[in-house]
Protein backbone atom coordinates (compact mmCIF):
# COMPACT_ATOMS: atom_id res chain seq x y z
CA UNK A 1 0.00 0.00 0.00
CA UNK A 2 1.20 3.54 -0.78
CA UNK A 3 2.01 6.05 1.95
CA UNK A 4 -0.95 7.03 4.13
CA UNK A 5 -1.33 10.69 5.12
CA UNK A 6 -3.67 12.40 7.56
CA UNK A 7 -4.48 16.04 6.81
CA UNK A 8 -5.14 17.43 10.27
CA UNK A 9 -7.31 20.40 11.22
CA UNK A 10 -6.14 22.92 13.81
CA UNK A 11 -6.91 26.38 15.12
CA UNK A 12 -4.52 28.76 16.88
CA UNK A 13 -2.02 25.98 17.55
CA UNK A 14 -4.65 23.64 18.97
CA UNK A 15 -5.35 20.43 17.07
CA UNK A 16 -8.94 19.60 16.32
CA UNK A 17 -10.23 16.44 18.05
CA UNK A 18 -10.48 14.89 14.59
CA UNK A 19 -6.66 14.67 14.38
CA UNK A 20 -6.49 11.90 16.97
CA UNK A 21 -9.49 10.25 15.34
CA UNK A 22 -7.65 10.16 11.99
CA UNK A 23 -4.65 8.54 13.70
CA UNK A 24 -6.95 5.84 15.11
CA UNK A 25 -8.73 5.47 11.75
CA UNK A 26 -5.46 4.85 9.89
CA UNK A 27 -4.45 2.13 12.37
CA UNK A 28 -7.59 0.23 11.43
CA UNK A 29 -6.20 -0.54 7.97
CA UNK A 30 -2.43 -0.09 8.03
CA UNK A 31 0.48 -0.92 10.32
CA UNK A 32 2.76 1.34 8.29
CA UNK A 33 3.73 4.75 9.73
CA UNK A 34 1.23 7.47 8.85
CA UNK A 35 2.35 11.01 8.04
CA UNK A 36 0.31 13.91 9.39
CA UNK A 37 0.09 17.03 7.24
CA UNK A 38 -0.23 20.36 9.06
CA UNK A 39 -0.91 23.28 6.77
CA UNK A 40 -1.16 26.98 7.58
CA UNK A 41 0.92 29.98 8.54
CA UNK A 42 2.85 29.87 11.82
CA UNK A 43 1.95 26.26 12.57
CA UNK A 44 4.88 25.19 14.77
CA UNK A 45 2.66 24.55 17.80
CA UNK A 46 0.11 22.54 15.79
CA UNK A 47 2.89 20.53 14.12
CA UNK A 48 4.42 19.74 17.52
CA UNK A 49 1.04 18.54 18.77
CA UNK A 50 0.57 16.42 15.63
CA UNK A 51 3.96 14.81 16.33
CA UNK A 52 2.50 13.47 19.59
CA UNK A 53 -0.07 11.53 17.55
CA UNK A 54 1.78 10.59 14.37
CA UNK A 55 5.25 9.13 13.74
CA UNK A 56 5.93 11.69 11.01
CA UNK A 57 4.64 15.19 10.36
CA UNK A 58 4.85 17.36 7.26
CA UNK A 59 4.71 21.04 8.12
CA UNK A 60 3.50 23.14 5.20
CA UNK A 61 4.02 26.64 6.58
CA UNK A 62 3.47 29.60 4.27
CA UNK A 63 1.68 32.96 4.26
CA UNK A 64 -0.48 31.77 1.36
CA UNK A 65 -1.87 29.01 3.60
CA UNK A 66 -2.89 31.39 6.40
CA UNK A 67 -6.57 31.13 5.47
CA UNK A 68 -8.51 27.97 4.67
CA UNK A 69 -8.67 28.26 0.90
CA UNK A 70 -9.13 24.70 -0.38
CA UNK A 71 -7.83 25.52 -3.86
CA UNK A 72 -4.54 26.79 -2.43
CA UNK A 73 -4.14 23.91 0.04
CA UNK A 74 -4.98 21.40 -2.71
CA UNK A 75 -2.14 22.79 -4.85
CA UNK A 76 0.30 22.66 -1.94
CA UNK A 77 -0.65 19.03 -1.34
CA UNK A 78 -0.35 18.11 -5.01
CA UNK A 79 3.13 19.68 -5.08
CA UNK A 80 4.22 17.31 -2.32
CA UNK A 81 2.21 14.08 -2.33
CA UNK A 82 3.70 11.01 -3.98
CA UNK A 83 1.77 9.09 -6.63
CA UNK A 84 -0.85 6.74 -5.24
CA UNK A 85 -1.02 8.50 -1.86
CA UNK A 86 -3.88 7.64 0.47
CA UNK A 87 -5.08 10.80 2.24
CA UNK A 88 -7.42 10.87 5.21
CA UNK A 89 -9.10 14.03 6.44
CA UNK A 90 -12.04 15.03 8.60
CA UNK A 91 -15.45 15.28 6.96
CA UNK A 92 -15.80 18.88 8.15
CA UNK A 93 -16.63 21.96 6.11
CA UNK A 94 -13.07 22.34 4.88
CA UNK A 95 -12.57 18.63 4.24
CA UNK A 96 -15.74 18.55 2.14
CA UNK A 97 -14.30 21.37 0.06
CA UNK A 98 -10.76 20.03 -0.22
CA UNK A 99 -11.21 16.28 -0.65
CA UNK A 100 -13.24 15.74 -3.87
CA UNK A 101 -11.01 17.96 -6.01
CA UNK A 102 -7.90 16.40 -4.49
CA UNK A 103 -9.14 12.94 -5.48
CA UNK A 104 -9.86 14.13 -9.03
CA UNK A 105 -6.37 15.64 -9.36
CA UNK A 106 -4.54 12.65 -7.87
CA UNK A 107 -6.66 10.13 -9.79
CA UNK A 108 -7.36 8.21 -6.60
CA UNK A 109 -10.64 6.85 -5.30
CA UNK A 110 -12.88 9.19 -3.26
CA UNK A 111 -14.99 8.10 -0.33
CA UNK A 112 -16.82 10.69 1.73
CA UNK A 113 -18.17 10.68 5.26
CA UNK A 114 -16.86 7.33 6.46
CA UNK A 115 -18.17 6.29 9.89
CA UNK A 116 -16.21 3.04 10.35
CA UNK A 117 -13.26 1.23 8.81
CA UNK A 118 -13.49 -2.56 8.63
CA UNK A 119 -9.93 -3.13 7.42
CA UNK A 120 -7.93 -3.59 4.25
CA UNK A 121 -7.01 -6.60 2.15
CA UNK A 122 -4.09 -5.50 0.00
CA UNK A 123 -5.26 -2.41 -1.85
CA UNK A 124 -8.92 -3.05 -1.08
CA UNK A 125 -10.24 -1.04 1.82
CA UNK A 126 -13.58 -1.80 3.46
CA UNK A 127 -15.44 1.12 5.04
CA UNK A 128 -18.93 1.90 6.31
CA UNK A 129 -21.00 4.93 5.32
CA UNK A 130 -24.51 5.92 6.31
CA UNK A 131 -27.47 6.73 4.12
CA UNK A 132 -30.94 8.18 4.70
CA UNK A 133 -29.93 10.25 7.71
CA UNK A 134 -28.25 7.31 9.45
CA UNK A 135 -31.10 4.83 9.09
CA UNK A 136 -29.15 2.59 6.67
CA UNK A 137 -25.46 1.59 6.80
CA UNK A 138 -23.67 0.83 3.53
CA UNK A 139 -20.53 -1.32 3.39
CA UNK A 140 -18.25 0.00 0.69
CA UNK A 141 -15.08 -1.49 -0.83
CA UNK A 142 -12.54 0.97 -2.10
CA UNK A 143 -9.84 0.21 -4.68
CA UNK A 144 -6.84 2.12 -3.35
CA UNK A 145 -4.40 0.87 -6.00
CA UNK A 146 -4.24 4.36 -7.57
CA UNK A 147 -4.48 6.11 -4.19
CA UNK A 148 -7.52 7.42 -2.32
CA UNK A 149 -8.92 10.44 -0.54
CA UNK A 150 -11.16 9.48 2.37
CA UNK A 151 -13.08 11.84 4.62
CA UNK A 152 -13.91 10.53 8.10
CA UNK A 153 -16.95 11.77 10.00
CA UNK A 154 -15.75 13.64 13.14
CA UNK A 155 -16.63 11.74 16.29
CA UNK A 156 -17.38 8.46 14.47
CA UNK A 157 -14.06 6.68 15.14
CA UNK A 158 -12.82 6.83 18.71
CA UNK A 159 -9.39 8.32 19.31
CA UNK A 160 -6.86 6.22 21.21
CA UNK A 161 -6.24 7.30 24.79
CA UNK A 162 -2.72 8.38 25.69
CA UNK A 163 -1.15 7.80 22.27
CA UNK A 164 2.42 9.18 22.20
CA UNK A 165 3.98 8.80 18.77
CA UNK A 166 7.00 11.09 19.24
CA UNK A 167 7.05 11.91 15.54
CA UNK A 168 9.58 13.96 13.61
CA UNK A 169 8.50 17.22 11.95
CA UNK A 170 9.70 17.83 8.40
CA UNK A 171 9.22 21.20 6.71
CA UNK A 172 7.82 21.01 3.18
CA UNK A 173 8.01 23.78 0.56
CA UNK A 174 4.48 24.53 -0.67
CA UNK A 175 5.58 25.42 -4.24
CA UNK A 176 3.35 27.32 -6.67
CA UNK A 177 -0.07 27.71 -5.06
CA UNK A 178 -1.49 30.49 -7.24
CA UNK A 179 -5.28 30.11 -7.33
CA UNK A 180 -8.36 31.69 -8.82
CA UNK A 181 -10.19 31.56 -5.50
CA UNK A 182 -9.18 34.52 -3.31
CA UNK A 183 -9.49 35.00 0.42
CA UNK A 184 -11.54 38.11 1.21
CA UNK A 185 -12.19 38.36 4.94
CA UNK A 186 -12.99 36.45 8.13
CA UNK A 187 -16.36 37.33 9.63
CA UNK A 188 -16.73 36.43 13.27
CA UNK A 189 -20.20 35.27 14.31
CA UNK A 190 -22.15 37.67 16.48
CA UNK A 191 -21.73 37.02 20.18
CA UNK A 192 -24.74 35.11 21.51
CA UNK A 193 -26.58 35.37 24.79
CA UNK A 194 -25.07 32.19 26.30
CA UNK A 195 -21.99 30.03 25.85
CA UNK A 196 -23.35 26.49 25.51
CA UNK A 197 -19.81 25.11 25.12
CA UNK A 198 -19.23 25.66 28.85
CA UNK A 199 -22.46 24.06 30.12
CA UNK A 200 -22.21 20.81 32.09
CA UNK A 201 -25.77 19.82 31.23
CA UNK A 202 -27.51 20.68 27.98
CA UNK A 203 -31.25 20.40 27.47
CA UNK A 204 -31.25 20.35 23.68
CA UNK A 205 -34.44 20.63 21.68
CA UNK A 206 -35.09 19.61 18.11
CA UNK A 207 -37.98 19.84 15.69
CA UNK A 208 -39.91 17.51 17.98
CA UNK A 209 -40.61 20.52 20.22
CA UNK A 210 -43.18 21.39 17.54
CA UNK A 211 -43.91 25.01 18.48
CA UNK A 212 -41.98 28.09 19.57
CA UNK A 213 -44.13 28.42 22.66
CA UNK A 214 -43.01 24.95 23.82
CA UNK A 215 -39.37 26.04 24.03
CA UNK A 216 -40.17 27.51 27.41
CA UNK A 217 -40.59 23.91 28.63
CA UNK A 218 -36.89 23.30 27.95
CA UNK A 219 -35.90 26.48 29.80
CA UNK A 220 -37.99 25.40 32.78
CA UNK A 221 -36.30 21.99 32.80
CA UNK A 222 -32.83 23.59 32.62
CA UNK A 223 -33.78 25.86 35.53
CA UNK A 224 -34.95 22.86 37.57
CA UNK A 225 -31.64 21.06 36.87
CA UNK A 226 -29.64 24.03 38.12
CA UNK A 227 -27.19 26.73 37.12
CA UNK A 228 -24.90 24.26 35.34
CA UNK A 229 -27.63 23.59 32.73
CA UNK A 230 -28.34 25.53 29.55
CA UNK A 231 -30.73 25.11 26.65
CA UNK A 232 -29.35 24.30 23.19
CA UNK A 233 -30.99 23.17 19.98
CA UNK A 234 -30.72 21.59 16.55
CA UNK A 235 -30.50 23.65 13.41
CA UNK A 236 -34.18 23.66 12.36
CA UNK A 237 -34.93 25.52 15.59
CA UNK A 238 -32.44 28.24 14.63
CA UNK A 239 -33.68 28.27 11.04
CA UNK A 240 -37.21 28.85 12.36
CA UNK A 241 -35.77 31.75 14.44
CA UNK A 242 -37.07 30.17 17.62
CA UNK A 243 -33.59 30.35 19.19
CA UNK A 244 -30.40 32.29 18.66
CA UNK A 245 -27.74 30.68 16.43
CA UNK A 246 -25.35 30.74 19.40
CA UNK A 247 -27.38 27.83 20.85
CA UNK A 248 -27.10 25.55 17.79
CA UNK A 249 -25.18 22.32 18.28
CA UNK A 250 -23.60 20.67 15.26
CA UNK A 251 -21.13 20.82 12.45
CA UNK A 252 -22.37 24.26 11.39
CA UNK A 253 -23.05 25.27 14.99
CA UNK A 254 -21.16 24.83 18.24
CA UNK A 255 -19.15 21.84 19.42
CA UNK A 256 -20.16 20.97 22.98
CA UNK A 257 -18.68 18.74 25.68
CA UNK A 258 -21.27 18.58 28.44
CA UNK A 259 -21.36 15.89 31.09
CA UNK A 260 -24.98 15.16 30.16
CA UNK A 261 -26.69 15.90 26.85
CA UNK A 262 -30.46 15.61 26.88
CA UNK A 263 -31.57 15.33 23.25
CA UNK A 264 -35.27 16.14 23.19
CA UNK A 265 -37.08 15.44 19.91
CA UNK A 266 -33.83 15.34 17.92
CA UNK A 267 -33.50 12.69 15.20
CA UNK A 268 -29.71 12.33 15.38
CA UNK A 269 -28.43 13.59 12.04
CA UNK A 270 -24.67 13.38 11.70
CA UNK A 271 -24.52 17.15 11.32
CA UNK A 272 -26.07 17.47 14.78
CA UNK A 273 -24.21 14.62 16.48
CA UNK A 274 -20.91 15.86 15.04
CA UNK A 275 -21.14 18.76 17.46
CA UNK A 276 -21.35 16.56 20.58
CA UNK A 277 -17.99 15.44 21.95
CA UNK A 278 -18.27 13.11 24.88
CA UNK A 279 -20.68 13.07 27.78
CA UNK A 280 -23.72 10.92 28.49
CA UNK A 281 -26.29 11.29 25.71
CA UNK A 282 -29.88 10.75 26.86
CA UNK A 283 -32.27 10.80 23.91
CA UNK A 284 -36.01 11.20 24.22
CA UNK A 285 -37.94 10.58 21.03
CA UNK A 286 -41.40 9.30 20.23
CA UNK A 287 -40.14 7.33 17.22
CA UNK A 288 -38.53 4.04 18.36
CA UNK A 289 -36.60 3.91 15.06
CA UNK A 290 -35.08 7.38 15.39
CA UNK A 291 -31.37 7.12 14.42
CA UNK A 292 -30.33 8.88 17.62
CA UNK A 293 -31.19 5.73 19.57
CA UNK A 294 -28.24 4.02 17.83
CA UNK A 295 -25.75 6.44 19.36
CA UNK A 296 -27.41 7.54 22.61
CA UNK A 297 -26.22 6.03 25.91
CA UNK A 298 -29.79 6.08 27.19
CA UNK A 299 -32.86 6.06 24.96
CA UNK A 300 -36.35 6.91 26.15
CA UNK A 301 -39.35 6.44 23.86
CA UNK A 302 -41.71 9.20 24.91
CA UNK A 303 -43.51 12.33 23.80
CA UNK A 304 -41.28 15.20 24.92
CA UNK A 305 -44.25 17.49 25.35
CA UNK A 306 -45.34 15.20 28.19
CA UNK A 307 -41.90 14.00 29.32
CA UNK A 308 -40.23 17.40 29.80
CA UNK A 309 -42.90 18.88 32.11
CA UNK A 310 -43.06 15.63 34.11
CA UNK A 311 -39.28 15.59 34.60
CA UNK A 312 -39.29 19.29 35.53
CA UNK A 313 -42.00 18.67 38.09
CA UNK A 314 -40.21 15.64 39.55
CA UNK A 315 -36.95 17.58 39.89
CA UNK A 316 -38.86 20.40 41.58
CA UNK A 317 -40.02 17.94 44.23
CA UNK A 318 -36.49 16.85 45.16
Ligand SMILES: Cc1cc2nc3c(=O)[nH]c(=O)nc-3n(C[C@H](O)[C@H](O)[C@H](O)COP(=O)(O)OP(=O)(O)OC[C@H]3O[C@@H](n4cnc5c(N)ncnc54)[C@H](O)[C@@H]3O)c2cc1C
Nearest residue numbers: 206207208234235250251252253265266267272286287304
Ligand atom coordinates in the same frame (compact mmCIF):
# COMPACT_ATOMS: atom_id res chain seq x y z
C1 LIG B 1 -24.41 21.57 5.52
C2 LIG B 1 -25.38 21.23 6.63
C3 LIG B 1 -25.03 21.59 7.91
C4 LIG B 1 -25.90 21.27 8.96
N1 LIG B 1 -25.54 21.62 10.23
C5 LIG B 1 -26.34 21.27 11.24
C6 LIG B 1 -25.97 21.58 12.59
O1 LIG B 1 -24.93 22.18 12.86
N2 LIG B 1 -26.81 21.19 13.56
C7 LIG B 1 -27.98 20.53 13.33
O2 LIG B 1 -28.70 20.21 14.28
N3 LIG B 1 -28.36 20.25 12.07
C8 LIG B 1 -27.58 20.62 11.03
N4 LIG B 1 -27.98 20.35 9.77
C9 LIG B 1 -29.35 19.82 9.56
C10 LIG B 1 -29.41 18.31 9.76
O3 LIG B 1 -29.12 17.66 8.55
C11 LIG B 1 -30.80 17.88 10.22
O4 LIG B 1 -31.75 18.31 9.27
C12 LIG B 1 -31.18 18.42 11.57
O5 LIG B 1 -30.16 18.14 12.53
C13 LIG B 1 -32.48 17.78 12.03
O6 LIG B 1 -32.89 18.41 13.21
P1 LIG B 1 -33.90 17.68 14.19
O7 LIG B 1 -33.32 16.40 14.65
O8 LIG B 1 -34.30 18.69 15.21
O9 LIG B 1 -35.17 17.47 13.27
P2 LIG B 1 -35.77 16.15 12.62
O10 LIG B 1 -34.75 15.41 11.86
O11 LIG B 1 -37.01 16.58 11.91
O12 LIG B 1 -36.15 15.24 13.86
C14 LIG B 1 -37.16 15.55 14.77
C15 LIG B 1 -37.28 14.36 15.68
O13 LIG B 1 -38.25 14.65 16.68
C16 LIG B 1 -39.03 13.48 16.91
N5 LIG B 1 -40.29 13.98 17.47
C17 LIG B 1 -41.27 14.67 16.83
N6 LIG B 1 -42.22 15.03 17.70
C18 LIG B 1 -41.85 14.53 18.91
C19 LIG B 1 -42.42 14.54 20.22
N7 LIG B 1 -43.57 15.20 20.46
N8 LIG B 1 -41.78 13.91 21.21
C20 LIG B 1 -40.62 13.24 20.99
N9 LIG B 1 -40.03 13.20 19.77
C21 LIG B 1 -40.63 13.84 18.76
C22 LIG B 1 -39.13 12.81 15.57
O14 LIG B 1 -39.39 11.42 15.74
C23 LIG B 1 -37.74 13.09 15.00
O15 LIG B 1 -36.84 12.03 15.32
C24 LIG B 1 -27.14 20.63 8.71
C25 LIG B 1 -27.46 20.29 7.40
C26 LIG B 1 -26.59 20.58 6.37
C27 LIG B 1 -26.98 20.20 4.98
